[in-house]
Amino acid sequence: LHGLEAAVQPVNLLYALAGCVVGTLVGVLPGLGSTAAIGILLPLTFGREPTTAIIMLAAIYWGSMYGGTITSVLLNVPGEASSAITCLDGHEMARRGRAGPALSIAAIGSFIGGTVATIGLVAIALPLTALALKFGPAEILGLLLMTLALVTGLSGGSPILGFVSMLLGLVVAMVGIDPGAGIPRFTFGRTELLDGVNFIPVVMGMFGVAEVLLNLGEKSASLIPAPSLKSLLPTSRDLRDSAGPVARGTVVGFLLGLVPGLTGVVASVVSYMVERKVSRTPQRFGKGAIEGVAGPETANNAYATGAIVPLFTLGIPGSPSIAVLMGAFTMNGIVPGPFMFVEHTTLIWTVIASMYIANVILLLLNLPLVPLWLLVLRVPRPILYAFILVFCIIGTYTTRNEPFDVVLMVLFGLLGYAFKIADIPVAPFIVTMILGPLIERTARRTLEMSNGHFGVVLDSPLALSFLVAAIGIVVISSFKFAARFKGSAE
Amino acid sequence: VTRSVLSGWKFTPAHLVHKVAAIIVIGTGLAVIVASRSFVYSDDLGPGPGFLPLWIGIALGTVGLVMLLTAPTHDDPDRLPSPGALAKALVLIVAMLAAGVSMNAVGFVTATFIFTAIVLPTLGMRRPLWVALAAGCGTFAIFYLFNELLHETLPTGPLGF
Numbered sequence: 196l197h198g199l200e201a202a203v204q205p206v207n208l209l210y211a212l213a214g215c216v217v218g219t220l221v222g223v224l225p226g227l228g229s230t231a232a233i234g235i236l237l238p239l240t241f242g243r244e245p246t247t248a249i250i251m252l253a254a255i256y257w258g259s260m261y262g263g264t265i266t267s268v269l270l271n272v273p274g275e276a277s278s279a280i281t282c283l284d285g286h287e288m289a290r291r292g293r294a295g296p297a298l299s300i301a302a303i304g305s306f307i308g309g310t311v312a313t314i315g316l317v318a319i320a321l322p323l324t325a326l327a328l329k330f331g332p333a334e335i336l337g338l339l340l341m342t343l344a345l346v347t348g349l350s351g352g353s354p355i356l357g358f359v360s361m362l363l364g365l366v367v368a369m370v371g372i373d374p375g376a377g378i379p380r381f382t383f384g385r386t387e388l389l390d391g392v393n394f395i396p397v398v399m400g401m402f403g404v405a406e407v408l409l410n411l412g413e414k415s416a417s418l419i420p421a422p423s424l425k426s427l428l429p430t431s432r433d434l435r436d437s438a439g440p441v442a443r444g445t446v447v448g449f450l451l452g453l454v455p456g457l458t459g460v461v462a463s464v465v466s467y468m469v470e471r472k473v474s475r476t477p478q479r480f481g482k483g484a485i486e487g488v489a490g491p492e493t494a495n496n497a498y499a500t501g502a503i504v505p506l507f508t509l510g511i512p513g514s515p516s517i518a519v520l521m522g523a524f525t526m527n528g529i530v531p532g533p534f535m536f537v538e539h540t541t542l543i544w545t546v547i548a549s550m551y552i553a554n555v556i557l558l559l560l561n562l563p564l565v566p567l568w569l570l571v572l573r574v575p576r577p578i579l580y581a582f583i584l585v586f587c588i589i590g591t592y593t594t595r596n597e598p599f600d601v602v603l604m605v606l607f608g609l610l611g612y613a614f615k616i617a618d619i620p621v622a623p624f625i626v627t628m629i630l631g632p633l634i635e636r637t638a639r640r641t642l643e644m645s646n647g648h649f650g651v652v653l654d655s656p657l658a659l660s661f662l663v664a665a666i667g668i669v670v671i672s673s674f675k676f677a678a679r680f681k682g683s684a685e
Numbered sequence: 686v687t688r689s690v691l692s693g694w695k696f697t698p699a700h701l702v703h704k705v706a707a708i709i710v711i712g713t714g715l716a717v718i719v720a721s722r723s724f725v726y727s728d729d730l731g732p733g734p735g736f737l738p739l740w741i742g743i744a745l746g747t748v749g750l751v752m753l754l755t756a757p758t759h760d761d762p763d764r765l766p767s768p769g770a771l772a773k774a775l776v777l778i779v780a781m782l783a784a785g786v787s788m789n790a791v792g793f794v795t796a797t798f799i800f801t802a803i804v805l806p807t808l809g810m811r812r813p814l815w816v817a818l819a820a821g822c823g824t825f826a827i828f829y830l831f832n833e834l835l836h837e838t839l840p841t842g843p844l845g846f
Contacts, residue, residue, distance in 0.1 A: 365737075376725065581805050600785075
């Protein structure tokens with residue numbers, strides 16, 4: 196209740212509102228997803244109170260998720276990957292003059308999914324935290340390795356490329372003062388690197404700059420006219436048809452969000468598959484079935500809340516956008532994990548309460564503002580992209596007032612661009628880069644306790660099960676990929 | 686494995702990109718191994734600062750080798766950027782570097798105005814008047830947002846902005 200009280204303070208409400216609006220604004224832009232939105236808009240939170248800053252970033256996260264839906268429905272171009280499946284039926288509905296019901300059902304479903312998932316988060320956060328507080332270094336190491344395996348194995352493409360991404364993330368994480376011996380490592384004599392590679396230039400580069408570079412060859416898609424406010428309301432049949440998909444989407448999204456490594460894409464695709472499977476008329480899917488919008492959009496939002504659970508309770512970011520949120524927490528002096536519920540009790544409950552408030556704001560605000568988002572899409576691409584780059588430069592520069600950080604951002608932009616060209620997933624890189632120092636510290640503490648013998652991990656049943664699960668995930672995903680690759684080659 | 690290795694040696698653009706990426710990964714792995722040798726591998730307390738880099742370097746080299754011997758996940762030339770897009774990307778990268786490096790000396794407004802004035806035509810805005818207007822208005826709007834509303838101190842040049 197203290198959290199709710201703090202969340203409804205005018206200043207926090209104002210920042211939640213601002214976060215929802217600017218998050219949706221960036222989310223609406225094709226190609227720029229929630230990770231890019233948080234990264235690009237991070238500078239807006241500089242100098243704020245930690246609670247206010249985090250409330251705003253959480254609102255940006257949810258706003259950008261909803262922004263992606265608008266683009267998918269009206270433009271047939273996913274604003275972000277997890278909204279891609281919405282293009283199938285959402286855009287088809289828009290083409291048939293039913294853009295309003297598609298957008299409103301997506302908003303209502305997202306609100307219900309987000310609300311129920313927030314209740315789920317509140318229900319399981321404390322028991323999970325209590326369990327996590329009993330973990331020793333060996334268990335934490337096992338858990339971290341399992342997270343790495345999940346993020347790498349479930350990144351979607353080739354596990355080999357996933358490993359490349361993960362290992363490069365670890366290399367970047369090793370830059371800076373060594374946590375044990377206190378000597379500089381891989382700093383190339385640059386004092387700017389003694390504290391390690393700042394995550395802001397990395398995020399701005401790999402998500403902001405790289406996305407703009409990738410979009411250079413893209414042509415603008417044609418817009419469908421904005422629906423009128425009156426036509427936004429769904430019919431009673433629309434509501435009836437969507438009730439089941441919304442309920443199933445909530446469960447699917449929340450549960451999949453709890454698994455580190457699974458992205459929102461998986462949640463929305465699984466929900467779509469479930470709806471097609473349970474439908475009596477599966478042939479309608481892809482031709483404007485409202486169930487094809489309601490289920491995935493609900494799942495996507497429930498996933499977004501579920502994915503917060505591992506971060507808050509175990510200190511583990513399961514996806515790039517959550518990893519960036521984790522970085523933002525750290526920047527504000529808060530280390531995500533079980534101790535957050537002990538050391539920053541009010542803050543954590545305030546953030547959880549504001550997650551719900553952001554969902555309410557998005558429901559009330561976004562539908563009437565659809566015409567405004569369409570205006571954003573009408574801004575010429577050169578202006579949009581040029582000022583996204585300017586935002587990236589300022590955001591990076593103002594972190595420490597160091598031109599060197601801008602150089603780093605450009606280098607990571609190039610790396611992100613190269614990753615996309617070579618089909619290397621970015622998610623393992625970002626998650627490992629942020630988790631890297633913790634992995635190394637934990638690994639060394641574990642080995643110090645056992646005089647350098649790895650056997651200590653095998654002595655703990657919990658650590659051992661995490662390790663076995665990690666190996667199992669890698670082996671299964673490798674076999675699955677090999678079978679799929681062989682099938683497509685034939 | 687044999688089929689995979691054999692199919693890995695085509696000379697399509699996608700295969701070439703995959704092989705170049707593999708060679709870069711192997712090179713990075715070797716560089717990390719060499720660099721790790723300057724740090725202590727282990728001491729009385731357990732693993733030293735050279736422990737993790739060495740193993741990461743070995744893992745990178747191995748994974749890079751596997752990458753080199755296998756085919757890419759796709760063979761679609763349309764997924765690769767065109768020479769025109771690459772040229773534009775190069776201009777943007779140089780402009781960003783120049784803006785970042787010169788910001789302290791010339792100030793935010795001048796650096797950003799010049800940056801946007803170069804980038805807008807590169808991205809496809811043709812009319813010089815529109816370029817000047819967009820660059821000028823956008824730069825001052827962002828300066829106002831950060832300096833006045835968010836109270837972030839942006840660097841100023843000799844002219845005071």
